[in-house]
Amino acid sequence: MKVTAIVAAAVLGAETVSAHYIFQQFGTGSTKYALWDYIRKNTNPSWLQNGPVTDLASTDLRCNVGGLVSNGTKTLTMKAGDDFTFYLDTAVYHAGPTSLYMSKAPGSVADYDGSGPWFKIFDWGPVGSSWTLKNSYSSTIPKCIPDGEYLLRIQQLGLHNPGAAPQFYISCAQVKITNGGSTTPSPTALIPGAFKSTDPGYTVNIYSGNLNNYVVPGPKVFKC
Numbered sequence: 553m554k555v556t557a558i559v560a561a562a563v564l565g566a567e568t569v570s571a572h573y574i575f576q577q578f579g580t581g582s583t584k585y586a587l588w589d590y591i592r593k594n595t596n597p598s599w600l601q602n603g604p605v606t607d608l609a610s611t612d613l614r615c616n617v618g619g620l621v622s623n624g625t626k627t628l629t630m631k632a633g634d635d636f637t638f639y640l641d642t643a644v645y646h647a648g649p650t651s652l653y654m655s656k657a658p659g660s661v662a663d664y665d666g667s668g669p670w671f672k673i674f675d676w677g678p679v680g681s682s683w684t685l686k687n688s689y690s691s692t693i694p695k696c697i698p699d700g701e702y703l704l705r706i707q708q709l710g711l712h713n714p715g716a717a718p719q720f721y722i723s724c725a726q727v728k729i730t731n732g733g734s735t736t737p738s739p740t741a742l743i744p745g746a747f748k749s750t751d752p753g754y755t756v757n758i759y760s761g762n763l764n765n766y767v768v769p770g771p772k773v774f775k776c
């Protein structure tokens with residue numbers, strides 16, 4: 553524990569210079585779009601641009617600070633089944649899971665605040681005692697979901713400081729899905745609300761015990 557505390561202190565010290573990390577770039581196939589193209593840019597000051605959200609009751613948990621509105625973000629048209637990638641400014645270095653969520657806008661996603669139901673499409677949970685910490689995360693749009701406009705949300709949960717509030721690193725892309733199916737995704741959850749201070753996957757001390765039974769917070773992953 554003592555060693556862990558020293559390492560944690562060293563990381564925190566480094567963060568005053570380098571801060572944390574942010575999902576700031578979207579891509580499909582081999583195409584990487586310009587920074588913040590199709591991703592809602594948070595409204596934090598530049599020095600805090602890559603900071604986390606920690607308040608479980610805040611609507612900032614949806615699409616980061618200022619992310620309830622589009623603020624001019626473009627919407628990318630994709631086909632159901634297409635692959636996509638979220639790229640970071642620097643590789644994730646706080647241990648913890650990464651998840652992908654979607655929420656269908658009632659109309660135009662540019663006008664959507666993310667207050668509707670969210671379903672989860674992927675989890676990167678622990679692999680043995682380690683975590684998938686990368687500078688990009690790729691997945692695919694489920695083939696069976698209905699056509700329409702969606703928020704596509706990535707969340708990395710930093711569990712590196714047991715006893716302190718876990719840190720949510722979040723960004724949302726705006727996508728319009730075509731060639732979809734007719735399955736209504738489930739289960740769903742609202743954000744805030746999907747993550748509770750009592751979730752075992754939130755309160756866990758990742759440095760003690762094994763992670764074999766670790767459950768990533770949020771609803772179960774939806775599969776077509």
Ligand SMILES: [Cu+2]
Pocket residue numbers: 567571572573646
């Ligand atoms: Cu950090």
